[in-house]
Amino acid sequence: MSNILTIKDLEKVYVTDSEKLQVLKGLNLEVAEGSKIAIVGESGSGKSTLLNIIGGIDNATSGTVKAGDWDVTSLNEAKMSEYRSHFTGLIFQFHYLLKDFSALENVYMPALIAGVSKKEAMERAAQLLSDVGVAERRDHLPSQLSGGERQRVAVARALINDPSLILADEPTGNLDPANAEKIGSLLFSMADKYKKTLILVTHDMNLASNGDKQFRIVEGRLK
Amino acid sequence: MKMSYALMFAKSLIFPKSEKKSIARKSLFGAVLCIGLSIVPLVVVTSITNGMIDGMTERIIGLSSSHIQAYVSPNISRVETAESFINYAEEAGEVRGVTGVYPEVEISAIAAGKNGRSGIEIRAIERDIFTRNKSFANLFEVCGGDLKTFITPTEGEKRAPAVIGKKLSEDLGLKAGDTFRIITTKTAGGMFGTGSFSKNTTVVPKLTSFTVAAIVSSGYQELDQFWVFVPIESAYSSLSMESATYNIMFETPDAFAPELVAIQKRLAQNFGRYANVYRWDQIHTAEFENFSSTKVMLVFVMMLIVLVATVNISSAIVMLVMERQKEIAILKSIGAKPRGITFAFLTAALACGAGGLVFGLPIGIILTVFSNQIVHGLEKLVNFFATMGGGGEVHLMDPAYYLAEIPVEIPANQIILIAVSVLILSVLVSYIPSKKAGREKPLEILRKN
Numbered sequence: 001m002s003n004i005l006t007i008k009d010l011e012k013v014y015v016t017d018s019e020k021l022q023v024l025k026g027l028n029l030e031v032a033e034g035s036k037i038a039i040v041g042e043s044g045s046g047k048s049t050l051l052n053i054i055g056g057i058d059n060a061t062s063g064t065v066k067a068g069d070w071d072v073t074s075l076n077e078a079k080m081s082e083y084r085s086h087f088t089g090l091i092f093q094f095h096y097l098l099k100d101f102s103a104l105e106n107v108y109m110p111a112l113i114a115g116v117s118k119k120e121a122m123e124r125a126a127q128l129l130s131d132v133g134v135a136e137r138r139d140h141l142p143s144q145l146s147g148g149e150r151q152r153v154a155v156a157r158a159l160i161n162d163p164s165l166i167l168a169d170e171p172t173g174n175l176d177p178a179n180a181e182k183i184g185s186l187l188f189s190m191a192d193k194y195k196k197t198l199i200l201v202t203h204d205m206n207l208a209s210n211g212d213k214q215f216r217i218v219e220g221r222l223k
Numbered sequence: 224m225k226m227s228y229a230l231m232f233a234k235s236l237i238f239p240k241s242e243k244k245s246i247a248r249k250s251l252f253g254a255v256l257c258i259g260l261s262i263v264p265l266v267v268v269t270s271i272t273n274g275m276i277d278g279m280t281e282r283i284i285g286l287s288s289s290h291i292q293a294y295v296s297p298n299i300s301r302v303e304t305a306e307s308f309i310n311y312a313e314e315a316g317e318v319r320g321v322t323g324v325y326p327e328v329e330i331s332a333i334a335a336g337k338n339g340r341s342g343i344e345i346r347a348i349e350r351d352i353f354t355r356n357k358s359f360a361n362l363f364e365v366c367g368g369d370l371k372t373f374i375t376p377t378e379g380e381k382r383a384p385a386v387i388g389k390k391l392s393e394d395l396g397l398k399a400g401d402t403f404r405i406i407t408t409k410t411a412g413g414m415f416g417t418g419s420f421s422k423n424t425t426v427v428p429k430l431t432s433f434t435v436a437a438i439v440s441s442g443y444q445e446l447d448q449f450w451v452f453v454p455i456e457s458a459y460s461s462l463s464m465e466s467a468t469y470n471i472m473f474e475t476p477d478a479f480a481p482e483l484v485a486i487q488k489r490l491a492q493n494f495g496r497y498a499n500v501y502r503w504d505q506i507h508t509a510e511f512e513n514f515s516s517t518k519v520m521l522v523f524v525m526m527l528i529v530l531v532a533t534v535n536i537s538s539a540i541v542m543l544v545m546e547r548q549k550e551i552a553i554l555k556s557i558g559a560k561p562r563g564i565t566f567a568f569l570t571a572a573l574a575c576g577a578g579g580l581v582f583g584l585p586i587g588i589i590l591t592v593f594s595n596q597i598v599h600g601l602e603k604l605v606n607f608f609a610t611m612g613g614g615g616e617v618h619l620m621d622p623a624y625y626l627a628e629i630p631v632e633i634p635a636n637q638i639i640l641i642a643v644s645v646l647i648l649s650v651l652v653s654y655i656p657s658k659k660a661g662r663e664k665p666l667e668i669l670r671k672n
Contacts, residue, residue, distance in 0.1 A: 057556050057666045078560055085558025096553045096669065099242070100235035110557040112228035143241055157557065 004164055004197050005031035005054065010063035011220075012049050023049050025220030026063070033164075036191055036198040038211035045217040047201040048169050054199065055167045056084045068164055085114045089158030089196075091187070093170035095150035097142040097157075103129060103149075104138040107156045114161050121160070128156035131193070132186060148179035155187060159194060166191055166198045172207060184210065229563045232554065233570035236543055247542035251575055254535035258579025258645060259586070261532035265525040266587025269637050271594055272518045274630035279514065282443045282626075285358025288506045289325065289472030291487050293498040301497075302469045305459040309349065312471040315493050320486035323474030325352055328458050330467045333406040334387075334451060336395025343391065344449045345405065347458030347467075350374050353386075356474070367392070368399025368437035373452070383457035384436035388447035392438045401435045405451065407463035431461045442626045471498070478503060529645060536575045537652040540568055544660040551660055552668035561661030568657035569650050576649025580642050588638075594629045 012024040023046035031037055041047045052058035053065060056072055065072040070083050084090070089110075097106045104125050111121035129135045132152040134145070142150055151171060158166055168187060172180035184207040191198040200211060208214050215222040239245065284290060293315065295302055301311035309326050316324030328347040333340050353359045353370050366389045373384045382402060387395075397403055407429045433453060441447045458464070475486055483502055491500040504511060544551070551564055590597065598619050605617050 052666055055556075057669075078562075081555070081558055081560040084556065090556055092669070096549075096556070098235070098550055098553055100240045100550075101231070105231070109228055109231075109554070112231070113225075113554070113558045113560075113563065115225045118227060141240055161558075 002033055003030045004033040004068055005029065005199075006064075006066045007054070008064045010050070010053065010065065011061045012046065012053065012058075013061045023220060024053075024060075024063075027217075027221050029215070029222055031197060031199065033197055034195055035213065036188060036200070036211045037213045037215060038200045038202060038208035039215045039217060039222070040202060040205065040208050041217035043203075046220055047217055050217070051167050051169050051199065051201050054165070055088050055090050056080045057090075085110060086161060087164055089161065089163040089166045091151075091154050091158045091166070091168040091171045093173040095142065095147075095154045097150055097153060099142055102139045102141060103134060103145065103153045106142070106153055107160055110157060111160045116161075124160055125156065128159055129153070131190065132156045146179075147175055148183060151175060151179075151183050152186065155183070155190060159190060159196070162194070164197060166196045168198065168200045168202075170202055171200070172202070172204060180204065180207070226563060226566055228554075228559065229567040230570060232550070232564075232567040233574065235550075236547060236567065236571045237574055245546060247539060247546040250535075250539040250542050251571070254532070254539045255575050255578040255582060257532040257535045258529070258576060258649070259582030261525075261529045262579060262583030262641065262645065263587040263590065265522070265529055265641055266584060266638060267590050267594065268521050268525050269641065270587075270591040270631075270633055271629055272521055273634045273637065274632040275626060276514045276518060277632060278626045278630040279443055280511070281358070282362055282441050282446055283507055283510065284478050284503045285356075285362055286441055287446055288501075288503045289323075289356075289358075290475045290478040290483060290503055291321075291473040291490060291500060292503070292506060293471040293473070293490060293494055293500045295469040295471060295494075295498040296496075297467065297469055299497050305456045308469060309455070315471060315490065315498070316473055318486065318489045318493055320475055320482060320489065321473050322476055323356060323472075325349065325356060325472040325474070326455065327470045327472060328455060328464070328467045329470060330407060330458065330462060330464070332451075332462070334391070334395060334403055335406060336397045336401070336403040338394065338396035340406075341391060341394050342449065343405070343451045345407075345458065345462065346450055346452050347455040347462075348452055350376065350454050362441050363439040364442065366438045366440050368435060370437045370439075373436040373454070376454075382432050382434045383454055383461065385433035386437045386439055386452040387435055388444075388450045389438055389440035390444050390448040391451065392435070397435050397438075399435050399438060402432050403435065405431050405433060405453075405462065407431070407466070409463035409465050429463045433457075442628060526644070530648060532579070533576065533645065533648040533652045536572050536649050537656060539575065540572050540653045540656040543571065544568065544656050544663075547660075548663060548668045548671075551663045552665035555663065555665040556669065563661075564663070565657045565661035568660045569653060572649050572653030572657065573646060576646045579649075580645055584638065584642065588633055591633060592631055594631065598629065 007027060007029040010024050010027040011022065014021045014023060027050065039047050039050065049058060053060050054067065060073050063073065068087055070087055072083060075083055098109065101109065104122065107128055108121035108125035111124060112118060126138065129138050132155050134149050134152050137145055137149055145153065171187060172183050175183060188210050202208050237251065239248065302308045312324050312326035325348065330345040332343050332345050334343040351374055353374055370386065373386050387397065392398065395403060408426050409429050411425050411427050439447065473490060475483060487500055487502050494500060554564060602617065602619050605619065609617050
């Protein structure tokens with residue numbers, strides 16, 4: 001199976017007024033298409049930074065990230081937007097749904113951004129909401145949904161543009177254990193159903209064990 | 224359409240479904256209010272100055288100079304009698320493009336009435352001008368007497384009839400049917416026409432009585448306060464013609480058509496060296512320059528007010544961007560391009576400007592439509608307090624300088640121009656904060672939230 005993601009010598013340095021903090025120190029990673037990998041590590045070890053760089057919402061200091069046909073580290077802002085829109089689906093620890101839009105609107109918003117017609121986007125969103133089990137809550141605002149429901153909507157939103165890569169950053173970190181388990185299972189089952197590559201960053205070893213491979217970030221490198 | 228999400232986002236910026244107590248939103252509605260209020264005086268001033276200028280122009284063209292005026296030499300035989308002058312005018316007017324010919328003799332004189340004397344300008348005209356000339360027929364309001372007694376000569380007329388301006392009738396204490404005297408001057412004992420006076424030359428008054436047939440007002444006192452219209456044959460027969468000027472007014476299909484220049488040239492050729500021919504805009508250059516510059520200054524000041532009001536939109540958008548940083552970051556993280564975010568905020572600014580127009584334009588138009596009633600009402604109110612304070616009568620719009628009634632005319636083209644300008648200004652002043660919104664870094668914001 002070919003690699004969908006290849007990271008070489010990735011470095012990330014945060015520069016503040018008083019110090020330089022190197023979080024990633026020549027990290028290398030290859031991810032095969034359709035695989036599900038989990039990355040664990042201590043707080044501040046650089047797990048989320050790695051995911052943000054792969055997801056195109058943070059920049060690497062040096063090194064290369066190649067995702068499919070995209071050379072992520074050399075994209076300008078407009079191309080980066082296209083990359084985020086078409087290639088990746090992001091799920092955060094906090095749901096980050098748009099507060100003034102219904103669950104359905106939140107799910108089809110990325111499709112509209114990608115240029116899909118509203119009718120088609122709504123149909124896709126309705127199907128995904130049904131898949132994640134919140135079809136009956138489609139017209140509710142995020143404030144009217146429970147934590148678990150919001151995260152289900154976020155999972156549906158991540159899948160709407162049929163991305164090649166699903167990136168989940170502590171998706172269960174803000175949920176109670178029961179809901180965390182449900183969302184974890186849902187995430188892997190949806191990745192299976194839609195044949196997506198999943199990169200999961202988590203503290204939860206149980207959740208991580210569902211992945212095909214597990215990596216640990218130690219001192220800015222994967223082990 | 225790729226911007227449909229931006230429009231949805233823009234809508235949610237103005238009409239959010241959650242957290243309706245937003246400071247930025249209050250600021251946005253404040254900006255709408257400011258724009259609306261600033262548009263009201265702009266619409267009123269534009270409409271009223273337009274109406275005033277058009278009304279004055281119409282009266283100046285129609286009643287004073289007509290479209291083209293020829294100043295005929297007083298030394299030619301064709302002006303020696305009323306009949307020959309009328310014939311000469313008709314012959315001269317046989318030019319393509321001329322639709323009406325009105326010979327007129329103008330004499331400066333003094334009129335004496337019950338209340339005293341006043342300098343006047345006699346306009347000796349053909350009697351039927353009040354029916355034949357559309358401007359005379361439409362623009363003169365008869366305030367007393369009957370024009371028929373002027374238009375149709377009655378047999379055994381003791382005194383020639385005269386039509387006088389309303390202000391003059393008030394100054395001289397005259398009403399229809401009254402007799403008044405016109406004093407012209409003539410030289411005696413000299414050699415008139417030679418350009419020199421002998422030692423024995425004296426200037427003597429010539430008194431002629433006229434009956435007030437009608438009192439008229441053009442609504443523009445500046446024009447008709449000195450006018451006394453008398454039949455041209457009476458002027459020739461009973462007034463001193465020594466200081467007379469002989470003018471011929473020519474009417475054309477359209478005073479504002481470029482064709483007017485060509486008609487002027489044809490008339491000038493027809494007259495040869497016996498007359499100087501001018502267009503109305505050449506005769507009244509100073510007045511129209513004055514009107515135009517006054518209007519430009521007024522509109523400029525009002526546009527400054529609108530500009531200041533639109534700056535409120537800019538500050539409201541700045542607040543909105545700060546308040547909606549999280550949504551901006553979420554949209555960018557799911558693929559929204561900077562220009563999409565910028566477009567959403569510019570759309571909100573445009574909607575804000577449009578809201579101001581929806582609020583301000585109808586009020587401005589309603590105030591314009593009722594401008595006469597409002598001015599009269601305010602005059603009454605001011606005069607009520609002025610009387611209580613022992614002051615004299617106050618005119619908010621003195622008819623000595625303006626039209627007695629404001630011609631209500633909504634200049635559609637200029638209203639559209641105002642609307643488009645406000646919309647463009649709303650977008651322009653909001654461009655920088657909107658652009659900044661598009662450049663927000665999603666990760667930094669999401670980390671903070």
